[in-house]
Amino acid sequence: xxxxxxxxxxxxxxxxxxxxxxxxxxxxxxxxxxxxxxxxxxxxxxxxxxxxxxxxxxxxxxxxxxxxxxxxxxxxxxxxxxxxxxxxxxxxxxxxxxxxxxxxxxxxxxxxxxxxxxxxxxxxxxxxxxxxxxxxxxxxxxxxxxxxxxxxxxxxxxxxxxxxxxxxxxxxxxxxxxxxxxxxxxxxxxxxxxxxxxxxxxx
Amino acid sequence: xxxxxxxxxxxxxxxxxxxxxxxxxxxxxxxxxxxxxxxxxxxxxxxxxxxxxxxxxxxxxxxxxxxxxxxxxxxxxxxxxxxxxxxxxxxxxxxxxxxxxxxxxxxxxxxxxxxxxxxxxxxxxxxxxxxxxxxxxxxxxxxxxxxxxxxxxxxxxxxxxxxxxxxxxxxxxxxxxxxxxxxxxxxxxxxxxxxxxxxxxxx
DNA sequence: GTCCCCATCATTGTATACGAAATGTAGGAA
DNA sequence: TTCCTACATTTCGTATACAATGATGGGGAC
Numbered sequence: 001x002x003x004x005x006x007x008x009x010x011x012x013x014x015x016x017x018x019x020x021x022x023x024x025x026x027x028x029x030x031x032x033x034x035x036x037x038x039x040x041x042x043x044x045x046x047x048x049x050x051x052x053x054x055x056x057x058x059x060x061x062x063x064x065x066x067x068x069x070x071x072x073x074x075x076x077x078x079x080x081x082x083x084x085x086x087x088x089x090x091x092x093x094x095x096x097x098x099x100x101x102x103x104x105x106x107x108x109x110x111x112x113x114x115x116x117x118x119x120x121x122x123x124x125x126x127x128x129x130x131x132x133x134x135x136x137x138x139x140x141x142x143x144x145x146x147x148x149x150x151x152x153x154x155x156x157x158x159x160x161x162x163x164x165x166x167x168x169x170x171x172x173x174x175x176x177x178x179x180x181x182x183x184x185x186x187x188x189x190x191x192x193x194x195x196x197x198x199x200x201x202x203x
Numbered sequence: 204x205x206x207x208x209x210x211x212x213x214x215x216x217x218x219x220x221x222x223x224x225x226x227x228x229x230x231x232x233x234x235x236x237x238x239x240x241x242x243x244x245x246x247x248x249x250x251x252x253x254x255x256x257x258x259x260x261x262x263x264x265x266x267x268x269x270x271x272x273x274x275x276x277x278x279x280x281x282x283x284x285x286x287x288x289x290x291x292x293x294x295x296x297x298x299x300x301x302x303x304x305x306x307x308x309x310x311x312x313x314x315x316x317x318x319x320x321x322x323x324x325x326x327x328x329x330x331x332x333x334x335x336x337x338x339x340x341x342x343x344x345x346x347x348x349x350x351x352x353x354x355x356x357x358x359x360x361x362x363x364x365x366x367x368x369x370x371x372x373x374x375x376x377x378x379x380x381x382x383x384x385x386x387x388x389x390x391x392x393x394x395x396x397x398x399x400x401x402x403x404x405x406x
Numbered sequence: 407g408t409c410c411c412c413a414t415c416a417t418t419g420t421a422t423a424c425g426a427a428a429t430g431t432a433g434g435a436a
Numbered sequence: 437t438t439c440c441t442a443c444a445t446t447t448c449g450t451a452t453a454c455a456a457t458g459a460t461g462g463g464g465a466c
Contacts, residue, residue, distance in 0.1 A: 007447070018421045019448090024230055031234055033323075040427050040448060052322060058269070059323040066265040119255060120236075120262040124327060210417070221451045222418090243418060243457050 002138045006035060006043040033131050046134060050183065053135045057179045060128040061172065063121055064109065068155070068171050070116040072164030079115045083156045086111055090149055105147035106133060112155075136182045147178060205341045209238060209246040236334050249337060253386065256338045260382045263331040264375065266324055267312065271358070271374050273319040275367030282318045286359045289314055293352055308350035309336055315358075335385065343385045350381060 006026060008019045015022075030037040033056075036046045048056065071079075086108055093101045106129045113125035151174040158167035209229060211222045218225075233240040236259075239249045251259065274282075289311055296304045309332045316328035354377040361370035 009447075020420055020422090023449095024227065027227060027230065028234060031231060041429095042448065055321040055323045058273075058321055059266075059327065062265060062269040062324075063262075066261070070261075118258040118261055120258045120331070121265075124262065128323070212417075223450055223452090226419090244459095245418065 002045045002047045002134060004045045006045065008042070032127050034134060046131075047138065048131070048135055050139070053139065053183055054179075056128055056131045056135060057175070057183070060125070060132060061175050061179075063124050063128060064112070064171050064175060065168050067113050067116045067118075067121055067125060068159070068167040069164055070118060070121075071112065071159060072162055072167050074117065075115065075159050075162070080156065080160050082115070083108075083111065083159070087149065087152055087156065090147075090152065102133065102136075105152075106130070108147065108152050132178070132182065140182045147174070151177060205248045205250045205337060207248045209248065211245070235330050237337060249334075250341065251334070251338055253342070256342060256386055257382075259331055259334045259338060260378070260386070263328070263335060264378050266327050266331060267315070267374050267378060268371050270316050270319045270321075270324055270328060271362075271370040272367055273321060273324075274315065274362060275365055275370050277320065278318065278362050278365070283359065283363050285318070286311075286314065286362070290352065290355055290359065293350075293355065305336065305339075308355075309333070311350065311355055335381070339385045350377070354380060 008022045008026070011022045012019050026035055026037065026043045029035040030043070033048070034046050035043050037043050086104070090101070090104045090108065093104050109129050110122075110126055113122045116122070151170070155167060155170045155174065158170050211225045211229070214225045215222050229238055229240065229246045232238040233246070236251070237249050238246050240246050289307070293304070293307045293311065296307050312332050313325075313329055316325045319325070354373070358370060358373045358377065361373050
């Protein structure tokens with residue numbers, strides 16, 4: 001799907017709105033890094049290079065560690081409760097393993113950022129999480145979920161203990177694992193799109 | 204200036220373009236946090252609350268520390284040279300103390316981020332630096348420069364020594380100082396805009 | 407004198423229209 | 437056959453037009 005052209009007229013017809021609306025949406029998705037936009041050539045679903053993908057994961061690591069540093073200081077019991085309920089949802093969704101599972105895994109991270117109560121961090125985390133989903137679609141194994149439930153649980157456990165150091169470390173390990181699942185597998189997987197291969201060897 | 208209404212027609216006439224162009228520009232500035240955008244009521248130069256301002260500075264600290272962590276590992280001699288030349292420019296601009304000085308101070312941070320070579324970090328740093336300039340205009344003392352030259356020099360010195368720990372620490376101290384100059388002074392300064400005062404007591 | 411309602415105006419939100427750039431295609435020459 | 441050029445078609449970039457929403461001010465009632 002990444003690389004697909006996004007023609008303004010088609011999308012407009014699809015949603016029953018004019019090109020004006022589509023255009024503003026595409027512009028927004030462009031600054032968020034989800035669509036590539038070339039002048040006079042139109043929009044396409046973003047195809048981040050491996051190098052860009054690493055950049056996104058590095059930024060994500062930096063931002064989410066900060067989120068947990070904050071959270072460990074200010075998290076409330078009802079916050080913990082809410083996180084636990086979310087993990088329960090994730091557990092429930094795992095069996096059928098559809099796109100709902102991937103969405104929920106991302107929302108866990110976004111929920112953490114929201115609870116941290118910093119609007120800037122929150123927006124940036126939202127952005128990098130979305131981009132990571134895209135990267136997973138490009139480079140990850142098909143059908144691989146990007147987050148292990150166990151790892152989410154460890155983060156919440158550390159938060160419940162108000163152990164900031166452990167919480168940050170848990171998130172660190174989790175994101176290392178996510179990065180590995182999303183990126184490192186791509187060098188061996190034969191099923192990947194030809195564009196990905198070319199991109200990889202082009203460094 | 205923050206809080207001023209931005210009428211699409213006026214701006215369009217001012218620059219000789221149609222509302223279409225102005226609108227896309229305003230939308231972009233809105234996602235970057237520089238203009239507030241209320242549905243059916245138009246755009247205005249952003250007026251971040253003190254709490255939002257602290258959020259921005261916290262995110263900035265987190266991002267720029269990461270920039271220096273990266274840079275300490277990969278900085279080249281020609282990078283150092285370029286940073287030194289930039290500081291020389293800043294020194295030259297200080298006497299007349301105009302807006303050029305403020306712009307150069309911001310560009311030093313953006314240059315650091317660019318040299319770090321992570322496109323995501325680079326974009327985010329660009330954004331928070333812009334927002335900090337806005338915050339300085341809102342809450343800072345009039346005519347106060349937001350960056351001390353000496354502090355910039357210390358950062359480059361640490362980079363030249365390839366001392367990552369010291370570089371991150373220097374940036375940390377620098378941004379602490381910047382935050383203080385931009386925010387803490389606002390509680391005592393009688394010359395501040397009435398809106399700022401109200402905003403502050405409204406927490 | 408003050409408050410409220412309605413009319414008018416200003417400004418935004420969305421659609422459409424038109425010119426420009428780029429891409430694809432057919433035809434002819436080497 | 438292959439390459440190049442000219443034309444046609446598609447799609448984008450910008451301006452303009454119209455509808456909808458919110459702001460402003462004046463007149464009347466209490």
